[in-house]
Amino acid sequence: MAAERLVVIGGDAAGMSAASQARRLKGPDELEIVAFERGHFTSYSACGIPYWVSGDVGARDDLIARTPEEHRERSIDLRMRTEVTGLDVSGRRVRALDRESGEAYWTGYDKLVIATGARPVRPELPGMDAAGVHGVQTLDDGQALLDSLDALGTEGARRAVVVGAGYIGVEMAEAMLKRGFEVTVLNRGEQPMATLDPDMGRLVHEAMDGLGITTVNGAAVTEILTGADGRVTGVATDAVRYPADVVVLGIGVEPETGLAREAGLPLGPQGGLLTDQAMRVVGHEDIWAGGDCVEVLDLVSGRPRHIPLGTHANKHGQVIGSNVGGGYGTFPGVVGTAVSKVCDLEIARTGLREKDAAAVGLRFVTATIESTQRAGYYPGAKPMTVKMIAELRTGRLLGVQIVGREGSAKRVDVAAVALTARMTVEQMTALDLGYAPPFSPVWDPVLVAARKAVAAVRGAGN
């Protein structure tokens, strides 16, 4: 019997990365690892689901980084279709429910990793459970949507309504467009991509128009309309009824922390678990948490923030596994970088939006420039808009947003590193970024934005 027992709740990115990394550092004689996953899959790329639905990715299994069998080969006692329904912190044990057999049991731990992820926001509206209404959070969701599309066949009306215009919404809009649907996106907010400021969101809106995707802003869904057969027929807002053969919900997610809440673990303002930099749950020496169920430190604002993203979940898992395995790792925080695309339109952001900066009492200036991602004379040069937000007086970079064509989005990484290093926009103007005509104008668009931001800081006085 191993010296210690690690229990992991949740078999996706954060949980299984933690388990794998702990196993790399400690063999089965030293550490027993038991992992519970309530679903059918482990370690998969939920971010890839829109591309599987669109047909860009051929098969579901392409999205699976590691199967249950592969985990078990590494001496991880992975129990699939088993949900953890109770957590007894003082007794150091969890209650597991095997969803196949119905068997329930308590099992003890020395160390615990909570990686319960996030659950989609599903507003309580009439018709939400109708056939043809689909979330796209899990592989099971994706499969259900694809089965539903197959059942629709290729004949007759092919109208898709996507509810929500965040990352998942716009990516699913692309996916449905690629599958030949007429796509309408119903967006509650002022502009699509609420993770951008509205002036940049407007550029996304215009580009989506150009791609043939109809976006309706300020559209609050009141009802999912259904036919006599119980299948969806449309989506109603206060004002309009939009006919639909299929409805995709892309409204976002919230931390899945019911278990943690009941157990009295500390939660942040957005409902995510609070941890220290070692990803240890605050006040609990032997409990770690990571992935979509935690809030992390926003290095720019200094506030905790819930950012469900696979890339963070993997880093959390790596850090947790190192610490559980007797090594040492830290996750210092995030700056809020995200990239996405709708067909050939690329969208990126990092740091604070105007309203984020205002909310934490920062005074700031903004600068927006239009340039091209390549030298203007080079084939394929296309417009790229960069918005930069800098603190008044100090000139510290606060955030960057980019909307442009191919080759635009990943430029946000320059700003992500600059934010991490707490650079000023003045310092950024001197950055030695790669230049050659196929890759950039002689002044990289990020530098052009920085120069304009410097002028704005100087011009604004105090």
Added chain:
Amino acid sequence: MAAERLVVIGGDAAGMSAASQARRLKGPDELEIVAFERGHFTSYSACGIPYWVSGDVGARDDLIARTPEEHRERSIDLRMRTEVTGLDVSGRRVRALDRESGEAYWTGYDKLVIATGARPVRPELPGMDAAGVHGVQTLDDGQALLDSLDALGTEGARRAVVVGAGYIGVEMAEAMLKRGFEVTVLNRGEQPMATLDPDMGRLVHEAMDGLGITTVNGAAVTEILTGADGRVTGVATDAVRYPADVVVLGIGVEPETGLAREAGLPLGPQGGLLTDQAMRVVGHEDIWAGGDCVEVLDLVSGRPRHIPLGTHANKHGQVIGSNVGGGYGTFPGVVGTAVSKVCDLEIARTGLREKDAAAVGLRFVTATIESTQRAGYYPGAKPMTVKMIAELRTGRLLGVQIVGREGSAKRVDVAAVALTARMTVEQMTALDLGYAPPFSPVWDPVLVAARKAVAAVRGAGN
């Protein structure tokens, strides 16, 4: 008459950026600006010449950012085809030679900007002046090459030899390949792209093979062979004679500082002018220098370095113009970032190579990883190799080199910012870089390299 007189030597990126920025800050009543350019063109993109030769860029004028007339409209007294042949620092005057009329004259300055650029290295070999042997440094060079190619016509043997396998060499190899030539690159060094370590250069070599470009390493050219008509027929090395219908020289450049040397201005180890961060020539209050004729501070090694690149020249000009115009600007230095491509192969580097680090007495570890630029399951995912060099013990990032396909090169910018901020590879592992399947695997390749570099630093002990 204006209160002050500014003389600018050299009408390309650095000189005319300086003139334009100074003019923005001071009107003609305050500042008279006289600029001398010995060639036919101003403010053009020499970096674009390979793409003009290849046909990717349709017309020479596409490469010209601003014509002489446009400069003159901004009250800059630009004197074309006029070479500055003497500099009298104590008398504050320059000697100008009008190459059209033959007229020579001295003219005074209050403030001077030296932006004389670089000249191509042309080894003294028999046959170097033969018809069909071309440099590609200036627009005139590019036009001469294109005229030569037109004269060759489309019939008969079409063999091009490119001498040199640096940026210009490989870009010209692509250009000649695109024009239908059989291309042989003669490379004096161990591997092409000597700005990379040889292990990364080897990847470039293999990829060039795959593109149908023959690269001969360790090839020291001894003679340009010519026919009875005086036209080039081939290139000889000690060992082999390579037939050629056209020869392109891409051997690199050196600072054009004969004038400065004669005037007793301070030059660095590579022959470039030495300036402070304001781009003022060391010891000379009223003389500034910028562009390809200066050495700049390498922020990683702390040594001066000659890096002829249009993007630096533009920044220098901006800084000089601000200072001359009564504002304030600085150019803190470079980290040595460069990107290039050969067809769909992308090449990037920043910071120190192994031999650079060794030369300044740094002890280091290296880590090389292979990944893909997109999620492995996303269409168009292609290999990308990242090499990272980190200082022993401290783990400070020293350099990054990248060879990969579309979407690889500009990732070097992340390392460029990290070098500027003097980050450790450990700090880099936590960078919040943009992730979505079309743009990156869940672990960005730069982060994968950083993780491996951390392990190398830890594993190497002291």
